[in-house]
Amino acid sequence: MEFDKDYCIKMNDGNKIPAVGFGTYSxxxxxxxxxxxxxxxxxxxxxxxxDGAFVYGTEEEVGRAVHEKxxxxxxxxxxxxxxxxxxxxxxxxxxxxSCLEQxxxxxxxxxxxxxxxxxxxxxxxxxxxxxMDENGKLxxxxxxxxxxxxxMEACKDTGLVKSIGVSNFNIRQLxxxxxxxxxxxxPVLNQVECHPYQNQTKLLAFCKSKDILLEAYCALGSQRDxxxxxxxxxxxxEDPVLGAIAKKYNRSPALVALRYQLQRGIVVLFKSxxxxxxxxxxxxxxxxxxxx
Numbered sequence: 630m631e632f633d634k635d636y637c638i639k640m641n642d643g644n645k646i647p648a649v650g651f652g653t654y655s656x657x658x659x660x661x662x663x664x665x666x667x668x669x670x671x672x673x674x675x676x677x678x679x680d681g682a683f684v685y686g687t688e689e690e691v692g693r694a695v696h697e698k699x700x701x702x703x704x705x706x707x708x709x710x711x712x713x714x715x716x717x718x719x720x721x722x723x724x725x726x727s728c729l730e731q732x733x734x735x736x737x738x739x740x741x742x743x744x745x746x747x748x749x750x751x752x753x754x755x756x757x758x759x760x761m762d763e764n765g766k767l768x769x770x771x772x773x774x775x776x777x778x779x780x781m782e783a784c785k786d787t788g789l790v791k792s793i794g795v796s797n798f799n800i801r802q803l804x805x806x807x808x809x810x811x812x813x814x815x816p817v818l819n820q821v822e823c824h825p826y827q828n829q830t831k832l833l834a835f836c837k838s839k840d841i842l843l844e845a846y847c848a849l850g851s852q853r854d855x856x857x858x859x860x861x862x863x864x865x866x867e868d869p870v871l872g873a874i875a876k877k878y879n880r881s882p883a884l885v886a887l888r889y890q891l892q893r894g895i896v897v898l899f900k901s902x903x904x905x906x907x908x909x910x911x912x913x914x915x916x917x918x919x920x921x
Contacts, residue, residue: 638896640817641840644792646743647710648891649913650678652846652900653687661687663902668694670904672703674911680820680846680898682714682747683732684758692736711738712820714747714796715781718754720772725780729789744781744790745820748797749774774802775809782813796820800835807839818842823895824850825886826865833893844896849883887913 637645651671655661664687668679672694681691695711698704713736719728729744751772753760760768781793794816795806806816819836823829823845836843850865865871866882875882883899887910890897899910 638842638894640792640842641815642792642817644742644817645710646792646818646842646896647676647678648896649676649887649911650680650710650712650844650896650898651676651907652898653679653681653691654685654846654900655687660902661690665690665694667902667907669698670907671911672698672709674904674908676907676911677704677708678710678712680712681732681736683716683719683728684714684747688713688732688735692738696737706738710742711736712743712745713741713790714745715777716758717748717750717752718758718760718770720746720751720770720774720777721754722776722780724754725777726784726787726789729784733789740788741790743792743794743817744784745794745796745816745818746774746777746781746798749795749802751777775805778806778809779811779813785814792817794818794820794841797822800832803835803839803841815839816841818844818896820844820846820898822847822851823890824848824865825868825871825889826850826863833895837894842896843894844898845890846898848890848897848899849886881909883910884912 637647639645651668653664653668655664668691679691681688695709699706713732715725715728719725732741751770753768753770762768784790785793793814796819798819803819819841821829821832821843823843824847829843833843851862865886871882871885875885887897887899891913901907901910
């Protein structure tokens with residue numbers, strides 16, 4: 630995997646993606662209230678890759694932050710690489726463009742740099758992004774994701790998105806798209822949870838063999854939300870091996886974990902609402918040929 634002078638990687642459609650991105654997932658109201666300022670700080674520090682999603686509910690905040698930094702001369706729109714995601718209630722082909730257009734309206738953008746299928750699980754269409762039945766169970770929908778992909782391809786053809794990809798897809802699901810009759814565009818990347826405790830070795834090898842980038846979210850370890858993880862699970866940044874490496878090279882455990890992924894050819898996402906941590910982890914964008 631080759632990085633250019635701006636620390637970007639060329640995707641299989643010829644477009645480039647910055648190797649380090651800033652995440653905007655905000656699981657609660659407190660974090661959402663801090664999202665706009667955090668994005669502004671990230672841009673000031675040097676991040677040019679911003680990762681968002683329709684279901685995050687923060688695209689208006691992200692858009693305001695980006696436009697403020699454009700207005701004050703820090704960046705131009707073409708300097709920012711923004712990723713949006715197709716919500717699971719919009720998988721039916723006739724709904725795909727609607728999700729995209731709603732994101733564009735919230736962001737006040739003319740286009741997205743990357744638009745990806747957020748999760749390969751379809752949910753009942755409607756205003757509720759997590760539709761539940763009377764027993765509190767998710768209400769699923771039956772959609773052929775190959776048809777969803779054709780609608781994604783159509784969005785690319787309109788110019789409303791520059792690149793298209795997927796997220797949380799396993800090898801079988803990727804093969805389903807790649808082997809689709811009449812495939813016009815391959816996914817440029819697959820965004821998945823990836824860190825030293827879940828290093829996705831087989832998936833990474835498969836993606837490389839198909840010229841598809843792997844992009845890591847939760848690159849600093851699984852989020853500690855009780856909904857998603859057993860609280861007795863070890864905390865990655867407290868791992869003694871990671872700590873020893875960090876001490877040896879006079880770096881933080883977080884910086885080591887992020888650099889580990891970059892040296893494997895993986896695009897990494899990082900999230901924080903603290904300026905100090907944002908500045909520290911942007912150090913990952915040092916010369917790619919130099920090991921820490």
